[in-house]
Amino acid sequence: MSVKTKNFVAGTGYYEVLEVSSVATTNEIQRSFERLCEEYVDIKDEDPQVRKSSAETLYILTKAYETLTDPFQRMNYDDRKYGSKQNNNNEVETIFREGMKASKASNNDTAIRFFKESVELFPHRPIYRVNLAIAYFEANNKEEAVKELRMALMLDPTNEFAQEVVAKLLFNVSDKKGIGFFINKANRQLVMAVAGMIVLVGTLYFGVPQIKKLLISIVL
Secondary structure (H helix, E strand, C coil): CCCCCCCCCCCCCHHHHCCCCCCCCHHHHHHHHHHHHHHHCCCCCCCHHHHHHHHHHHHHHHHHHHHHHCHHHHHHHHHHHHHHHCCCCHHHHHHHHHHHHHHHCCCHHHHHHHHHHHHHHCCCCHHHHHHHHHHHHHCCCHHHHHHHHHHHHHHCCCCHHHHHHHHHHHCCCCHHHHHHHHHCHHHHHHHHHHHHHHHHHHHHHHHHHHHHHHHHHHHC
């Protein structure tokens, strides 16, 4: 049975191409991509016109899929398309809130499980990665904590929450002392600026792998 033909209007957004909402999870995007390929792509058809149409459709679907499943590309795409009007996914937010509850109850293993699920479903949102990093740090898994913080800052270098957590790790500020220390705006800005410079300069001169090792050596 021959596949159907799908025509895309010029300028159609990637979410519309894949027939998903702008808050679709990575799993939803993947399922929709596979369904659309099955419906509209057959590059082995005997009819050359069908093969040509399938190849064009596959190219457009693949471009949209690759953009929306890569956290860096998706974040940049959403920023350009929606700016500050980006919505949250209710399913992911529910999972994230469960992680926050577990974190407040000092149930680190449960918090990590919920935060990891949030990151897997919505990998382009730095806030989920920062909270996962905190949970890892509380569980004494500092290498994974640094990994998630690095990803959060790579996604959004201006993310103040991530910068603050990095600063606390770099300067080994205890939770009790940290509350008062960071309430002081001057101290907070100074430490965050220094932490940001360490990450930036280290990344520029030594590359991501080396700065990761540097951060791990500092916080361990």
